[in-house]
Amino acid sequence: xxxxxxxxxxxxxxxxxxxxxxxxxxxxxxxxxxxxxxxxxxxxxxxxxxxxxxxx
Numbered sequence: 296x297x298x299x300x301x302x303x304x305x306x307x308x309x310x311x312x313x314x315x316x317x318x319x320x321x322x323x324x325x326x327x328x329x330x331x332x333x334x335x336x337x338x339x340x341x342x343x344x345x346x347x348x349x350x351x
Contacts, residue, residue: 296338296343297334297335297337297338297342297343298335298338300331300334301331301332301334301335301338302331304327304328304330304331304334305327305328307327308324308327308328308331311324311327
């Protein structure tokens, strides 16, 4: 799930960078890239994964 969110954030960051757009002072390509990297890190950590270990 986090990988999909990261892909969408990276796509938005690319569009913002190409169009040279900044929404306010907060939502820029840099903040979207940082949020995408955070989602990738959470995905690699195993959060949001569909696989769950068996309980014994």
